[in-house]
Amino acid sequence: MDITGKIGTKTVTVIGNITYFWQFCIEVMANIFTFAKNIRIASLVLMRQILFTGFDALALVSFGGFIIGSVIILQGSAIFPNLANSQLMFTILVSVVTRELANFIPALILIARSGTAMTTELGNMVINNEVDALVSMNISPISYLVVPRTIAMVFSLVPLGIYFNIISLFAAGIVSQFLLNVNLADFSIKLFSQLTFLDVFISVMKSVSFAFAIAIISCYHGLKIDFARTEVPQRTSKAVVHSISAVIFLEILITIVSLQY
Amino acid sequence: MGKLEAKNITLRSSEKIVLDDVSVEIPWGELTLVMGPPDSGKQFFIKTMAGILIPSKGQILYNGINIYDGNIATQKKHDFRCSFVFQNGGLLANLTIYENLRLALDNFFHKMKDDEKVELIQNYLSRYNLPGIINKRPSELSVDNLKTVGFIRALMIDPVLLIMNEPFSDCELNTVDMLLEEIGKLKHRKLTMLVVNQTTANFEKIADWVIFMEHGKIVNKSKSDQQGMME
Numbered sequence: 441m442d443i444t445g446k447i448g449t450k451t452v453t454v455i456g457n458i459t460y461f462w463q464f465c466i467e468v469m470a471n472i473f474t475f476a477k478n479i480r481i482a483s484l485v486l487m488r489q490i491l492f493t494g495f496d497a498l499a500l501v502s503f504g505g506f507i508i509g510s511v512i513i514l515q516g517s518a519i520f521p522n523l524a525n526s527q528l529m530f531t532i533l534v535s536v537v538t539r540e541l542a543n544f545i546p547a548l549i550l551i552a553r554s555g556t557a558m559t560t561e562l563g564n565m566v567i568n569n570e571v572d573a574l575v576s577m578n579i580s581p582i583s584y585l586v587v588p589r590t591i592a593m594v595f596s597l598v599p600l601g602i603y604f605n606i607i608s609l610f611a612a613g614i615v616s617q618f619l620l621n622v623n624l625a626d627f628s629i630k631l632f633s634q635l636t637f638l639d640v641f642i643s644v645m646k647s648v649s650f651a652f653a654i655a656i657i658s659c660y661h662g663l664k665i666d667f668a669r670t671e672v673p674q675r676t677s678k679a680v681v682h683s684i685s686a687v688i689f690l691e692i693l694i695t696i697v698s699l700q701y
Numbered sequence: 702m703g704k705l706e707a708k709n710i711t712l713r714s715s716e717k718i719v720l721d722d723v724s725v726e727i728p729w730g731e732l733t734l735v736m737g738p739p740d741s742g743k744q745f746f747i748k749t750m751a752g753i754l755i756p757s758k759g760q761i762l763y764n765g766i767n768i769y770d771g772n773i774a775t776q777k778k779h780d781f782r783c784s785f786v787f788q789n790g791g792l793l794a795n796l797t798i799y800e801n802l803r804l805a806l807d808n809f810f811h812k813m814k815d816d817e818k819v820e821l822i823q824n825y826l827s828r829y830n831l832p833g834i835i836n837k838r839p840s841e842l843s844v845d846n847l848k849t850v851g852f853i854r855a856l857m858i859d860p861v862l863l864i865m866n867e868p869f870s871d872c873e874l875n876t877v878d879m880l881l882e883e884i885g886k887l888k889h890r891k892l893t894m895l896v897v898n899q900t901t902a903n904f905e906k907i908a909d910w911v912i913f914m915e916h917g918k919i920v921n922k923s924k925s926d927q928q929g930m931m932e
Contacts, residue, residue, distance in 0.1 A: 480807055480811075481804060481807045481808055484796075484800065488795075561795070564794070565793070565794070568789065568791070568794065569787045569788075569789060569791040570791060570792070570793050570794065572748065572753045572785075572787070572791065573785070573787060573791035573792070573793070574793075575752070575753045576751050576752070576753050576783070576784070576785035576791075577804070577805050577808055577809075577858070578773050578776065578808060578809075579804070579808055666715075
């Protein structure tokens with residue numbers, strides 16, 4: 441095949457994959473609205489996913505939050521020697537932690553922990569005929585496998601984002617008190633004076649959109665695996681790359697939109 | 702009494718035609734054995750008959766109605782329940798045996814009470830000498846037990862069509878005998894069965910019909926005692 445033929449074939453494949461992915465997204469969204477009907481059979485999957493994706497990630501998110509909060513305040517103290525009186529430092533803290541990192545870092549943690557687990561698990565289920573078994577029992581793999589994972593990702597990432605936010609700001613306050621001799625009460629007052637409802641709202645919106653993107657992309661790649669076990673690590677790595685790209689894209693998009701307000 | 706037929710079924714897999722305009726009537730209340738060399742399309746055929754794969758062309762008709770029309774309500778309306786026994790059991794690895802069996806019951810019998818479902822599962826497992834495995838995961842079971850649980854799951858929903866893919870492969874003789882006895886009872890009850898097997902071994906006495914496939918087409922369908930390969 442000549443170069444033109446190869447480009448043509450590749451273009452058709454890419455367009456086909458994008459179309460298929462959007463159809464998959466639409467089907468997932470449609471099934472989310474009818475999830476209540478399937479809660480009887482899918483509740484166990486939902487509970488297990490929330491436990492694994494949300495609760496089991498608490499330790500790692502706590503560690504990340506503490507480190508980020510501490511590092512930002514330590515770096516800030518080098519730029520603003522009179523930290524307690526610097527309003528700008530608190531503005532930066534709220535902008536960087538609450539608006540950006542409180543969603544972004546937990547999202548990366550969940551891509552690494554749960555996104556990879558979803559792709560691997562669903563891929564192995566396809567290979568072991570488990571997905572076919574569900575279809576043979578008239579159970580939709582979308583409503584039984586994908587929707588509970590998507591809902592669990594939303595119910596995990598939103599609280600984890602809020603939790604990361606609290607831990608980071610708390611760590612910043614503690615480090616300020618003990619290493620920089622800034623009174624914790626003063627720190628809290630100045631911090632909360634900078635925090636608005638819009639900051640929290642944007643933070644939650646980002647968490648929700650990241651959660652949908654991570655879950656749908658990870659499940660899509662898992663169910664796309666065909667026959668061979670060797671496809672599992674390949675698809676998992678693709679899912680990670682695509683999830684990170686989607687999160688970065690959404691991060692930039694929502695930040696640009698939010699800056700208009 | 703029902704009438705089940707595949708009508709002009711064409712199925713593609715990875716751009717390759719794996720079922721090529723297949724039309725056949727599956728004799729109702731009888732056991733039909735599907736045979737053929739590797740890559741003849743027999744696996745695709747039974748998965749299409751079970752509604753697992755959707756053909757790019759053609760329909761599966763039950764009493765003249767397209768039974769896999771994308772709406773599960775059609776099957777419920779016509780009281781059509783098809784069960785599939787997978788070669789490896791097809792059990793969900795992250796569920797216990799109880800949860801696997803319960804999933805099938807929860808999906809098909811909405812009105813059945815919880816304690817009735819528990820009792821039914823326990824009765825089935827006792828009947829097949831497997832009471833100790835109820836809380837185990839599929840990975841903890843032998844091939845024989847996996848197949849037996851897959852068989853139980855298929856029977857529990859009281860199907861009108863039972864499709865089995867290599868039900869005896871890798872099984873020990875006593876399991877083969879036990880499953881054969883159960884299949885014999887189902888045949889006596891006039892349950893329609895479609896079975897893929899590499900050879901006629903074990904099916905000489907119980908197969909009513911034999912379908913032979915090659916290159917995605919049915920090349921022969923005959924009464925088992927008339928089939929040359931059965932002799």
